[in-house]
Amino acid sequence: MTKFTSVWEFDLLWSKCNVYTQKAISESRESPMFPFWCALALEFLGRATLSKIHPVLLADPREGDNILYVFGFSKAEGPPKSIAAKTVFDRCFKIVPGFTKKELDACLKLIDRRNEELHSGSAAFADYSTKHWLADFYNACKILLEFLGFSLEILFGKSEGSAAEEMITEVDTKxxxxxxxxxxxxxxxxxxxxxxxxxxxxxxxxxxxxxxxxxxxxxxxxxxxxxxxxxxxxxxxxxxxxxxxxxxxxxxxxxxxxxxxxxxxxxxxxxxxxxxxxxxxxxxxxxxxxxxxxxxxxxxxxxxxxxxxxxxx
Structure with a gap:
């Protein structure tokens, strides 16, 4: 009997996170595509994090067939429905140690811009300077990656990972x-x-x-x-x-x-x-x-x- 694999399995989501991360770091830091690809990579990192616990955490609970799908029993027509990105990070906030309200807000801020970019006529990522969001993005990624047993270097590469670590070093009060x-x-x-x-x-x-x-x-x-x-x-x-x-x-x-x-x-x-x-x-x-x-x-x-x-x- 062939083992059922849902579209929310960790390996699939982690692979997609890597694809979007590579697209991001290949962009100019002044390009609106850099934060756009980062936003997509971040969402798939969040989804991969929940999937690592169990893929059912990604199923939209409003329809029972979405939960049944994870276990290979759904007979619903059409693709299964997953939870929204906001819910993904809200669950990370409740599950992942160290993922605080600060990280939740930073993730939602980037996701909101992505939604504005995709669902409106405005250029949400135009002139979106890295000084306003990049360090917070790397910090959120680091916490999620450490929960998965990974490092920033694993996802972003040695040089970018090292720069990310330097950017998120806690600022001394003095x-x-x-x-x-x-x-x-x-x-x-x-x-x-x-x-x-x-x-x-x-x-x-x-x-x-x-x-x-x-x-x-x-x-x-x-x-x-x-x-x-x-x-x-x-x-x-x-x-x-x-x-x-x-x-x-x-x-x-x-x-x-x-x-x-x-x-x-x-x-x-x-x-x-x-x-x-x-x-x-x-x-x-x-x-x-x-x-x-x-x-x-x-x-x-x-x-x-x-x-x-x-x-x-």
Whole structure:
């Protein structure tokens, strides 16, 4: 007798979670598709978590045939109906140790945006900066994964998993107070300058930020004086290179690790400080290569006649 396998079995849901996770981490961090795929991956991680206990936890109880289906006895026409995503995470909240109201709210916030994206004409994920949700997303994933006996690295890979761990490290209370005090101090000091001094410092600082803007950095407004400052970080991952309009293009995902304002002197020196000052998240930089440079080919060394066979042997 063939063993019945429901569509809510753990292996199937875990596999789908992995598919959507890979789609997510291959996207630019500024793309609306990044949070979209993350939302789908998160839902399937939640469903896989409940299925690990028993697939019946995913059956919509309003119709008995959905429960019978899990045990291979349903004779209902059409596919079985599962519980809504909101119910999935509500059950995780009641079942999974460490999955608190904070994680529940973070998951529902992302799922609500996904629903808005799929069921309305609005672009729910447009301009949805990673600093507003990514750390909470990774934290929820970590708790669910640990319940399953897995790590962030298992699902997201070594480099992305390591960056995720760094992003969700608990912010120390003393550090929180120190950063907020520093912001207040530099903002007050800049505000006390004359208009002429402010204008001069803003111009000089913005020019210096642009001068130091290179690979692994991004121009961001200073929280203290609103000048152009420099956000710098380390590479988390690199996308597959693609040939587009004659150029070879790939993207690097950057985890911010420092911020410098050359106008007022405000500085942040690690990711936890950046999170407190609302500079957390990740950003993407695009790298464009000429094919000859990318492959190390010097076109000056090639005789055009060598590229053709004129049949003069």
């Amino acid at each position: 550090l929180l107070k120190a950063v907020k005090l520093s912001i207040s101090k530099f903002a007050k000091s800049f505000a006390e300058l004359s208009d002429a001094e402010k204008e001069s410092k803003l111009k000089m600082g913005s020019e210096k930020a642009l001068e130091n803007h290179r690979s692994g950095t991004k121009i961001e407004k200073c929280i203290c004086c609103n000048a152009d400052g420099l956000l710098a970080g380390k590479v988390v991952s690199v996308s597959q290179d693609k040939l587009i309009d004659g150029d070879i293009i790939y993207e690097r995902i950057i985890l911010p690790t420092s911020f410098t304002c050359y106008s007022c002197g405000f500085k942040l020196i690690d990711h936890q400080e950046l999170v407190i000052a609302d500079y957390g998240g990740q950003f993407t930089e695009q790298v464009v290569w000429d094919p000859s440079d990318f492959h190390g080919i010097s076109t000056t060394e090639i005789d055009p006649a060598d590229l053709y066979d004129y049949g003069n042997d």
